[in-house]
Amino acid sequence: xxxxxxxxxxxxxxxxxxxxxxxxxxxxxxxxxxxxxxxxxxxxxxxxxxxxxxxxxxxxxxxxxxxxxxxxxxxxxxxxxxxxxxxxxxxxxxxxxxxxxxxxxxxxxxxxxxxxxxxxxxxxxxxxxxxxxxxxxxxxxxxxxxxxxxxxxxxxxxxxxxxxxxxxxxxxxxxxxxxxxxxxxxxxxxxxxxxxxxxxxxxxxxxxxxxxxxxxxxxxxxxxxxxxxxxxxxxxxxxxxxxxxxxxxxxxxxxxxxxxxxxxxxxxxxxxxxxxxxxxxxxxxxxxxxxxxxxxxxxxxxxxxxxxxxxxxxxxxxxxxxxxxxxxxxxxxxxxxxxxxxxxxxxxxxxxxxxxxxxxxxxxxxxxxxxxxxxxxxxxxxxxxxxxxxxxxxxxxxxxxxxxxxxxxxxxxxxxxxxxxxxxxxxxxxxxxxxxxxxxxxxxxxxxxxxxxxxxxxxxxxxxxxxxxxxxxxxxxxxxxxxxxxxxxxxxxxxxxxxxxxxxxxxxxxxxxxxxxxxxxxxxxxxxxxxxxxxxxxxxxxxxxxxxxxxxxxxxxxxxxxxxxxxxxxxxxxxxxxxxxxxxxxxxxxxxxxxxxxxxxxxxxxxxxxxxxxxxxxxxxxxxxxxxxxxxxxxxxxxxxxxxxxxxxxxxxxxxxxxxxxxxxxxxxxxxxxxxxxxxxxx
Ligand SMILES: [Zn+2]
Numbered sequence: 001x002x003x004x005x006x007x008x009x010x011x012x013x014x015x016x017x018x019x020x021x022x023x024x025x026x027x028x029x030x031x032x033x034x035x036x037x038x039x040x041x042x043x044x045x046x047x048x049x050x051x052x053x054x055x056x057x058x059x060x061x062x063x064x065x066x067x068x069x070x071x072x073x074x075x076x077x078x079x080x081x082x083x084x085x086x087x088x089x090x091x092x093x094x095x096x097x098x099x100x101x102x103x104x105x106x107x108x109x110x111x112x113x114x115x116x117x118x119x120x121x122x123x124x125x126x127x128x129x130x131x132x133x134x135x136x137x138x139x140x141x142x143x144x145x146x147x148x149x150x151x152x153x154x155x156x157x158x159x160x161x162x163x164x165x166x167x168x169x170x171x172x173x174x175x176x177x178x179x180x181x182x183x184x185x186x187x188x189x190x191x192x193x194x195x196x197x198x199x200x201x202x203x204x205x206x207x208x209x210x211x212x213x214x215x216x217x218x219x220x221x222x223x224x225x226x227x228x229x230x231x232x233x234x235x236x237x238x239x240x241x242x243x244x245x246x247x248x249x250x251x252x253x254x255x256x257x258x259x260x261x262x263x264x265x266x267x268x269x270x271x272x273x274x275x276x277x278x279x280x281x282x283x284x285x286x287x288x289x290x291x292x293x294x295x296x297x298x299x300x301x302x303x304x305x306x307x308x309x310x311x312x313x314x315x316x317x318x319x320x321x322x323x324x325x326x327x328x329x330x331x332x333x334x335x336x337x338x339x340x341x342x343x344x345x346x347x348x349x350x351x352x353x354x355x356x357x358x359x360x361x362x363x364x365x366x367x368x369x370x371x372x373x374x375x376x377x378x379x380x381x382x383x384x385x386x387x388x389x390x391x392x393x394x395x396x397x398x399x400x401x402x403x404x405x406x407x408x409x410x411x412x413x414x415x416x417x418x419x420x421x422x423x424x425x426x427x428x429x430x431x432x433x434x435x436x437x438x439x440x441x442x443x444x445x446x447x448x449x450x451x452x453x454x455x456x457x458x459x460x461x462x463x464x465x466x467x468x469x470x471x472x473x474x475x476x477x478x479x480x481x482x483x484x485x486x487x488x489x490x491x492x493x494x495x496x497x498x499x500x501x502x503x504x505x506x507x508x509x510x511x512x513x514x515x516x517x518x519x520x521x522x523x524x525x526x527x528x529x530x531x532x533x534x535x536x537x538x539x540x541x542x543x544x545x546x547x548x549x550x551x552x553x554x555x556x557x558x559x560x561x562x563x564x565x566x567x568x569x570x571x572x573x574x575x576x577x578x579x580x581x582x583x584x585x586x587x588x589x590x591x592x593x594x595x596x597x598x599x600x601x602x603x604x605x606x607x608x609x610x611x612x613x614x615x616x617x618x619x620x621x622x623x624x625x626x627x628x629x630x631x632x633x634x635x636x637x638x639x640x641x642x643x644x645x646x647x648x649x650x651x652x653x654x655x656x657x658x659x660x661x662x663x664x665x666x667x668x669x670x671x672x673x674x675x676x677x678x679x680x681x682x683x
Pocket of ligand 1: 360361362363408434435436437439
């Protein structure tokens with residue numbers, strides 16, 4: 001028998017949620033076996049225990065709850081995605097509509113809505129979910145199979161899914177769809193205590209576990225996702241067969257590859273290229289990130305789970321190698337990955353084009369999921385540095401400020417002509433393949449779960465977000481209050497209120513960018529030195545900032561009313577890229593705190609690609625409350641490049657100088673389409 005506490009902490013590790021919000025009794029009944037396994041040494045503080053009152057994040061989370069999630073539900077109805085379940089279940093007559101992975105577009109906003117329900121109970125939303133789940137349950141075949149692209153009309157299967165179940169899995173996405181079902185089901189159960197969707201997920205997972213395995217059908221998913229989802233299902237049920245299946249799928253990848261050979265030019269041919277799906281080598285032998293970027297980040301996240309729970313050093317070594325390759329050679333400054341539109345894939349080492357870079361929103365989310373897990377395994381702040389870059393830049397750019405338009409691709413440059421966003425120049429309301437909007441809808445409400453973590457008698461403060469948290473550190477209940485205007489201002493006030501006076505440790509992250517590390521891994525470095533260093537005070541008294549794995553460590557007898565003041569100076573800083581990156585040669589990017597900045601046409605005389613920033617140019621920041629939801633802009637002077645797209649007027653062109661205004665990258669493309677640039681020439 002497993003204690004409730006064990007379930008709670010186990011779940012918190014990868015879900016960032018608390019069973020306290022759900023029916024603990026039901027969860028206890030679900031436990032089948034004692035895991036007897038290791039786990040992540042560090043546990044995130046569940047997001048249900050973190051109340052965000054932050055001027056930056058709260059509006060985005062609220063817009064997600066009140067606009068994006070209902071909008072996605074509406075799109076799922078309009079485009080037949082929800083009807084596919086009703087048709088498969090015989091509730092209505094009709095034909096399957098859309099791509100074979102469209103079931104996931106229904107699952108993901110259900111997961112997002114479930115996260116939202118935990119912070120904001122909402123009877124009506126819960127009823128809406130009940131109605132959707134009834135259709136999903138109806139679509140499930142008696143033995144547990146759930147894949148509407150086949151069940152709607154098994155005699156005439158959709159293109160790419162094969163004539164029978166599983167025979168074309170690397171193309172069909174049957175297991176990818178299942179993974180998103182499990183993730184949604186687990187969060188829905190935790191939010192509502194209802195087993196309706198969880199039972200559907202378990203029935204499906206039991207079928208998958210009965211089909212695939214060492215002595216059964218051999219195979220692995222074409223698109224990774226089910227691995228990390230099976231781990232979540234294991235955490236909520238305690239059933240080790242899900243864990244074993246997750247490991248089996250990872251271990252099987254890159255072995256016994258029998259992929260259908262499609263003729264050249266066939267639209268499915270790309271799904272069966274071993275490198276594209278990271279099946280060119282066993283996962284433990286991979287040391288370069290190749291192929292489809294989202295697949296790789298999900299795979300690495302699943303591998304981190306296995307590394308933690310099995311305590312397998314080979315798994316840890318493999319993801320550390322992949323991580324070093326990604327952050328050292330293949331990551332953009334926004335922590336986006338995936339250089340090529342062609343096959344949504346990683347490019348070669350140092351291949352980081354700006355105009356044609358892909359940087360799928362889902363891949364940035366994948367980077368956050370992966371880097372969070374790397375932190376939980378190692379306690380190293382550099383992983384949180386990457387996660388933070390992804391959150392404030394690569395991910396947040398993926399959704400408009402009004403919550404109703406989305407980027408699939410997130411390039412660092414636009415010429416106002418290249419239609420980089422699935423054929424659009426700006427954010428689009430929806431896509432034929434709509435993975436990114438749903439992914440945003442579930443990431444944002446889970447974001448408070450990334451702020452704090454606990455290991456024994458130590459509390460990690462990872463992100464700077466105004467609000468309150470109730471945590472347990474070394475057996476003592478502690479209230480933590482953060483006050484900050486981050487990311488606009490680096491002053492962070494952390495007040496602690498322990499139940500009783502006792503000795504424990506607070507580890508406050510001092511981001512690499514606040515010192516001399518633009519990003520971990522060395523691909524990007526500052527072209528200047530920090531004019532001021534971070535400072536730390538406890539109860540008004542200066543304390544030396546001594547870093548341990550990137551954290552300022554403070555152990556003392558903390559008492560009610562103790563206050564830590566961290567000050568992270570936020571000057572505008574110049575970043576350059578390793579010279580092996582040709583696309584950024586002779587260029588700088590400007591950053592301020594965790595934010596990457598860009599010059600966009602409306603602020604710069606209608607153009608941005610003609611600007612150059614000399615090394616002696618100075619910059620200042622200016623708070624603009626009325627602009628783009630409130631942003632700190634960067635102001636300075638630029639010179640106009642001869643032969644570029646032209647200055648705003650003849651006199652300015654003759655002078656060769658122009659005022660320069662930069663905005664945070666996440667806020668671009670809200671004022672019509674035109675030029676935008678992150679990497680500015682120095683001459
Ligand atoms: Zn996507």
